[in-house]
Amino acid sequence: MILDSKFLLGALAFFSGLSSNIDPVNAQTGVDTIPPLDLTTPLWIWTGEPPNIPGMRAFRKTLPQGRSRAVCVTFGIAADDSYTVWVNGVEIGDNIRKGGDPAGSAFRELDIYSVSLSHIKNVIAVNATNIINVDGVILTGVVKYEDGSQTAFVTDASWLTAGAATPPDRFQEIEFDDSKWAHAAVIGPVGTLPWGALHFAAFTGKVCGQSDQPHSPHHPHIPDIICPALLPLPEGQVSPYWDLRHQVDCEIRRLEEALFLCRREKQKLFDRLIIIIKEISSFGGGDICQLANCGNEIHHHLESSTEVPIPQF
Template sequence: MFTPGFLFGALALLGMLSNSVETVNAQVPGNTIPPLSLDSALWIWTGEPPGIPGMRAFRKTLPEGRSRAVCVTFAIAADDAYTVWVNGVEIGDNIRKGGDPGGSAFRELDIYSVSLSHTKNVIAVNATNVVSVDGVILTGVVQYEDGSQVTFVTDASWLTAGNIPPPDRFQLIDFDDSNWAHVAIIGPVGTQPWGVLRFAPFTGKACGQSDQPVGPDGPYPLACPVLPPLPHGAKSPYWDLRHQVDCEVRRLEEALFLCQREKQALIDKLLRLFKEIGGTDFCQDIQCT
């Protein structure tokens, strides 16, 4: 069943929506990405001597802001190859570029823009060295619901599993990296043998865009989050409905980027779910008819 705090938060969100659509849409636009800079980015690795082949794991918890993080945009390169995840979801790799010691994949940073829906957000990288020197470099910007943003780069704050293959599930948010070591710094942009770097053209979708149906003012919201299991294996006939309501509250937050008509449709759907769960008396209390 719903807790009073959950219901209060959901109802408060309904009241906020009418004043927020234009402002948030202007603060975190769905069709652009923020500028990226390599000025402070550093090449990092595990601290091993160069030239040892193998896969190595790296993690970075993204900086928190005054409000909820809604988007991360970042550019990454690795010598020789990388695969990158955000919050456990694989985002991309440079294997299509060859990712080999004779290629130039490490001279061109690939750009990704990823919507965020968690309180804690983690970037995880599986970097592979084939031969000779090895390194990972990344620069990024986190955007927040209040319109603020924070930059981050590969630096000494990143963690690594060291000179072992990436552990199972290391890319997940709740993976325990408390025993991991801080990375070793190789050098800034311009360090040899990598020299001058460049950004690849951004060909993906900026935060807020998706392949789902698009309304007159923008794309439809993100997919619903996964519902956690009931405690101790308990069962409840209301759990599926709770999942739907949790989902619609999340979609209402994303509806700040939508037009009034789409926003109202989501509100109506949430109220219908309230009716199913609370019955007539509940709906009279919140005036949802």
């Protein structure tokens, strides 16, 4: 017999049943809340140069991986005298707005950011600038994973630095080659003079991946990132619209990532399906060439989109 479209529809329904057993990618399981940050373990770091040398210095840290995919990083950061921070090549914020504060908030107050993640490898990059006197950067953070687990990380000797060199072009990007960079030099723990005691800036974000830190007037544009931080509302105002839009945008982007990663599994299942159809048709003398062409057409569409049109016979 020659298989008709009704049989193929049934076979594709069988495939749908198989695909429903694939574990979801980036499933949100207990990762929504903002994790607490710890100020007891981070270390002030720099390049190993003597103090009082002005200039910009580049630092990078690949975030720790867990048993499942990382979905969010929340961190607090401060620098003497200023910083700009990126996550996966996207500028997240800076403390330039605090420059000249007589209370020293630029280096005694850690700004908090929470950013969604959708890459396998995730990188934080910092451009820290010393203008005068001592220099240092300090950060404490937590990575959350799709299974609900989390891992803390801090500035320490594991961070990499370009040293006294001018920060290289695109050093913020995930795949930038930092293999020849040196390990950062540790200056001391929280409480080290002249910085003394530190504290966190006010932070009202309640959802992991949603940051409320104001951006510097020097960088008013917030880039379109995987799960972007929203512009802050005026003090005392609340807008459920912005919260909902943020959640929708995040879930759409996570779904797109999940569909992309599932294509390989889909192809394996289609391969199995074509083999089954060929075996079934062989019992009734089916047109194997026609079935093989069907398989080729499915693979062609699989390479070009996540939706596979049903071929007509």
